[in-house]
Every structure is written in C-alpha cells, then in structure tokens.
Amino acid sequence: MSCKCGSERIAYVSAKCSDMCNVSIGAKELNDCVPRDMGIGHGDYVEFSYCLDCGQIQGEFPLEKTDLEGSEEEEDPLYGYQSEDEN
Secondary structure, eight states, rough: OOOSOOOOOEEEEEEEOTTTTEEEEETTTESSSSSSSGEEEEETTEEEEEETOOOOOOOOSSOOOHHHOOOSSEEEEEEEEEEEOOO
C-alpha cells in the first residue's frame, strides 16, 4: 500500500473503544459506538491507516454526508443523540 504522496510509510491503527466513542462535527456530538459512515472503523473498533510522511488518512474520500450531520434530533447532553424510541 502506498499513499497518494508516494510514501510507503503507512501506519495501521486499531483500537477497541466499544460504546465509548466520542465524535463531533461542528456542534453535533455522538457518544456511542464508532459510526460506520465516517471511514474510521465501526462498531467497537476505531480502525484506519495513515501516512507517516504527510499525515493523510488512507481511504475512499470524499465521504457522503454522515448520519450525525443529517440528524435533526435533539442532543442529550450526557448520552449524545438518542433515537425517538429511546426518548
């Protein structure tokens, strides 16, 4: 695997955070499992590769609008976004 910059120095990161992942986009915040639609893993694991020379995260970009960006729900300050069934 090589980066778009030409470097072969690609690091792979895998970390288990279960449901303790915090993601924010602007003023919206999620405190839950790793979101599947952000290119950083999903479920219990944060997983991504990045270039040690230029710092670029490897993957297919640009991504479509994420669920977090499209959410119009009210945010619970302690637990992030909740579905209507949970409110």
